Amino acid sequence: MTRWTTDARSRLERAAVDLYLERGYAETTVAALAERAGLTERTYFRHFPDKREVLFANEETLRAALAAAVAEAPDGDVRSLVRAGLDEVARRLQPRHAELVRRGPIVAGHPDLQERELIKLASWTTTLRDAVVARGVDEATAALAAAVGIAVLDVAARRWLAGTPDADLVAGLHDALAGAGDLLGA
């Protein structure tokens, strides 16, 4: 029983997706967004550092899960470490198909938002690299494996988002990894 509703943050997230879809991202003012959530512009900026971040709030959770999965993976081989991490992310993405499909067009339509998405991906890459290094792999190998792994995950995820909601992302990821192996190894 607090004075303020405790879901300010999620109200802002919903208001953002709604308004960005209704009026477009560029045409939506942070003030308008906050008002839709029953808050002030200033309060918005206490929850999110800028106008874009509201669309990427949960990515941090995925990053942590990625690191944890690598840390707890049973085997010490580079390939299986990376795969453990990627699989975990894929598993967690799977139930969010609808949400991501809804958010997709917003991001696709605005370079600013694409940039933000790309830097999240890049942070996954460094996270994955560091987690693999922590398991005893040398830096150079880890950096290469992480970069390639995340790149493949990205391709698989895009394919998955373009398909039906019940398509299996984990399976798609494995296909893509195999495909990449064919391309590079032949």
Add this chain to the structure above:
Amino acid sequence: MTRWTTDARSRLERAAVDLYLERGYAETTVAALAERAGLTERTYFRHFPDKREVLFANEETLRAALAAAVAEAPDGDVRSLVRAGLDEVARRLQPRHAELVRRGPIVAGHPDLQERELIKLASWTTTLRDAVVARGVDEATAALAAAVGIAVLDVAARRWLAGTPDADLVAGLHDALAGAGDLLGA
């Protein structure tokens, strides 16, 4: 003999690097940058769409060269097409080691600039993919090969920038490609 010096654009580019290094990116005002170049803030924005782009002006040239290299590559195999593109970029990057090392810390210190750099990389990926598709490769394979190829190039380039100016980026790229093949194909 025009009324205005024709090198306004390059003056802005030099002023930007200088000031971003002297005072820092965030602390540098576009107005100050333009003044250093003997111009007005408004004029700056007629040459570059925003405060960051001045640091990435020539990337477009590289993108075009990447597309051209793939289009003119002799062999039709996916691997050699991608490799032709990556090699061309690496070759053109080689002489720019000093410049890139100088620009590196600026970009590294500011997420905004990293984002811009990442979206340039992403545009290389789609360019490469489209160029490979134009050579008759199916879309899915091309997308995967382009994503992995650019990711490997990125890793190789970072390694190269961390080393001595005379290190061979093309050779480093080939090493990285081989390394990625080992990782995925084993």
Add this chain to the structure above:
DNA sequence: CGCACCGATGTCAGCGACTGACATCAGGGT
């Protein structure tokens, strides 16, 4: 029970990135 403190929010003023509209002015072509 009262009170002092805390934490989420509101208010206000201000900076800087970016844009649209209009003015200026040398050079080039007619």
Add this chain to the structure above:
DNA sequence: ACCCTGATGTCAGTCGCTGACATCGGTGCG
């Protein structure tokens, strides 16, 4: 000579974002 073009300057305004300070219900402590 004259008009037109293109790069620039000037001005006003919007919006993202921030620091400083005020507000006020809840919480815990005496």
